Amino acid sequence: MASLLLTNATCVATFDDAGTEITDGAVYIDDHVIRAVGPASELPDTADRVIDLRDHLVLPGxxxxxxxxxxxxxxxxxxxxxxxxxxxxxxxxxxxxxxxxxxxxxxxxxxxxxxxxxxxxxxxxxxxxxxxxxxxxxxxxxxxxxxxxxxxxxxxxxxxxxxxxxxxxxxxxxxxxxxxxxxxxxxxxxxxxxxxxxxxxxxxxxxxxxxxxxxxxxxxxxxxxxxxxxxxxxxxxxxxxxxxxxxxxxxxxxxxxxxxxxxxxxxxxxxxxxxxxxxxxxxxxxxxxxxxxxxxxxxxxxxxxxxxxxxxxxxxxxxxxxxxxxxxxxxxxxQAMLLQRVAPVRYSSAAVPGGRGGFAGDPAALSARxxxxxxxxxxxxxLGRDDIGAIAAGMSADLVAIDLNRISYAGAGHDPVAAVVFCQPSSVDLSIIHGRVVVENGVLQTLDIGPVLERHRQLSRAMIRGD
Known part of the structure; x- marks a missing residue:
């Protein structure tokens, strides 16, 4: 596989041990492994392919x-x-x-x-x-x-x-x-x-x-x-x-x-x-x-x-x-974040005398991060893996990027990491697995999905109906 540079990202949220988040960040990939992560100004500006991720959030896969x-x-x-x-x-x-x-x-x-x-x-x-x-x-x-x-x-x-x-x-x-x-x-x-x-x-x-x-x-x-x-x-x-x-x-x-x-x-x-x-x-x-x-x-x-x-x-x-x-x-x-916030944790009395009590949740039970x-x-x-799940040198090159210029993120640009959890869930614009681009511009690159979906519809109808 060739080298790949992802650069100029609004934020690279690494989810490394320190929870590092890099503004104007970049990730350098060689073959199927991440080799370097840091500010775009500090990483090599040459690679076999360079992808400009201006206005994007980059996350581990x-x-x-x-x-x-x-x-x-x-x-x-x-x-x-x-x-x-x-x-x-x-x-x-x-x-x-x-x-x-x-x-x-x-x-x-x-x-x-x-x-x-x-x-x-x-x-x-x-x-x-x-x-x-x-x-x-x-x-x-x-x-x-x-x-x-x-x-x-x-x-x-x-x-x-x-x-x-x-x-x-x-x-x-x-x-x-x-x-x-x-x-x-x-x-x-x-x-x-x-x-x-x-x-x-x-x-x-x-x-x-x-x-x-x-x-x-x-x-x-x-x-x-x-x-x-x-x-x-x-x-x-x-x-x-x-x-x-x-x-x-x-x-x-x-x-x-x-x-x-x-x-x-x-x-x-x-x-x-x-x-x-x-x-x-x-x-x-x-x-x-x-x-x-x-x-x-x-x-x-x-x-x-x-x-x-x-x-x-x-x-x-x-x-x-x-x-x-x-x-x-x-x-x-x-869903995980929101559901934990309404999990019953304590009994609360109603403010109105004679009112009914109930269980209250905890708005800090689980954060977006x-x-x-x-x-x-x-x-x-x-899964017992220590080579995936974070963006760091030596980790497998599994990353995704999300374009922040969406109506669903309007008003949440001050915290793009939280935005992708709090706001309407979206599809990713770029996905890289094992150093290979598998989704680009929101389109799957490894499969023509149309014929697969048509056959899926046929098989589903036959199974459910018992044909």
Missing amino acids: LINTHHHLSQSLTRGVAQNADLLPWLKTLYPIWGRLTDEGIRISTLTGLAELMLSGCTTSSDHHYMFPNDCTLDTQIRAASDIGMRFHAARGAMTLGESAGGMPPDALTENEDAVLADMQRLIETCHDPSLHAMQRIVLAPSSPFAVTESLMRNSAELARESRHVGLHTHLAETLDEEVYCLERYGLRPLAYTASLGWTGDDVWHAHCVHLNADEVRQCAATRTGVAHCPTSNMRLASGIAPLADMLRAGVRVGLGVDGSASNDSGHLLAEAR EALRVATRGGAAT
């Missing part, structure tokens, strides 16, 4: 720690249901998924994420009907140019054995473990600046056996930089299920199977108590926070601010496009 890309085929279904009825409605539809559906939905979902500022995404794919394979998703991510953590999920505990999914959507445990081993051997890259890694990700406590949880943890730890991921403590129904079936709360149950540590992150964690938050911090167990999905399914408000204060590794996740109906990671940062740090450095830590 955002990092998505939890998704189900294939769900973009089934948006807007079960609109007024909480998690379990929602799943019961969608399981039969998802049973019609094909390998082509995986490819098309992956390209569509990753394109949406890229345009929203995402440069690294994990995806938790746990259903493989009709001879579907994770290899198809991995190839699609490579084709579009996304840095990708492919999570090989599974469901092995069907309805007949007391689980939630239909038996027809479950897999044989030995076959799952063999496929996990194959994917680690053929697709996992543990090296610095890796574009592709494998994650082992049994679906959830009500969809997999205890033995799969134990054995997948052992398999991951026999390899290098193979993470572990699952859904956890998403709903009160799950808490009841774990107490009745295992005699333990969800976090204690997974901990008993070896699922704590800096190689583990759980999606949601809405229903953690204070002791469990401290346990996650002490064990370095990570969390993927998915605020929009949690609101859509009425699961509750995860204690994000408490987690951050305790030192838990937390990243953002847009979650599945059938429980979020969107894949806009910058919008997710905004804290939300962006969760979306960048937090996401990197959650």
Whole structure:
């Protein structure tokens, strides 16, 4: 790859350890690595390509720690249901998924994420009907140019054995473990600046056996930089299920199977108590926070601010496009900030005598910069990466830029970093992944999206209608 200079940016928000923000900043990239960051006047003014970012904010690429890309085929279904009825409605539809559906939905979902500022995404794919394979998703991510953590999920505990999914959507445990081993051997890259890694990700406590949880943890730890991921403590129904079936709360149950540590992150964690938050911090167990999905399914408000204060590794996740109906990671940062501000923290009396009291929020619960740090450095830590999430020499060249000359930012130019969170979420104008320009002038450069969207519409109609 050639050298690239991004220069004259209104602000480069590095999200380095010091939280440096550089006015009239510049970033010098050589090959796929950031080599220098600083004021434009102090960096070399020559490169194979120079991009003038006057009136732009430059940020590290955002990092998505939890998704189900294939769900973009089934948006807007079960609109007024909480998690379990929602799943019961969608399981039969998802049973019609094909390998082509995986490819098309992956390209569509990753394109949406890229345009929203995402440069690294994990995806938790746990259903493989009709001879579907994770290899198809991995190839699609490579084709579009996304840095990708492919999570090989599974469901092995069907309805007949007391689980939630239909038996027809479950897999044989030995076959799952063999496929996990194959994917680690053929697709996992543990090296610095890796574009592709494998994650082992049994679906959830009500969809997999205890033995799969134990054995997948052992398999991951026999390899290098193979993470572990699952859904956890998403709903009160799950808490009841774990107490009745295992005699333990969800976090204690997974901990008993070896699922704590800096190689583990759980999606949601809405229903953690204070002791469990401290346990996650002490064990370095990570969390993927998915605020929009949690609101859509009425699961509750995860204690994000408490987690951050305790030192838990937390990243953002847009979650599945059938429980979020969107894949806009910058919008997710905004939701995270706003939702923490209305999380009930104290009881307040009404000012009028005899009036009703209620719960009040905290306008300082989460700031715009804290939300962006969760979306960048937090996401990197959650995925077990120290080479992405910040703009600094030696880091992977994953950056995005946003034109500040938009009507939505009018009046907020005094603080452009906060503006992109407080104001209407926008698409990015420039995105660079691994030193490669993948979005320019707001247009995706690595894929002709039109034909993909047309095929996506056809596949979606066929799945939902049962054609």
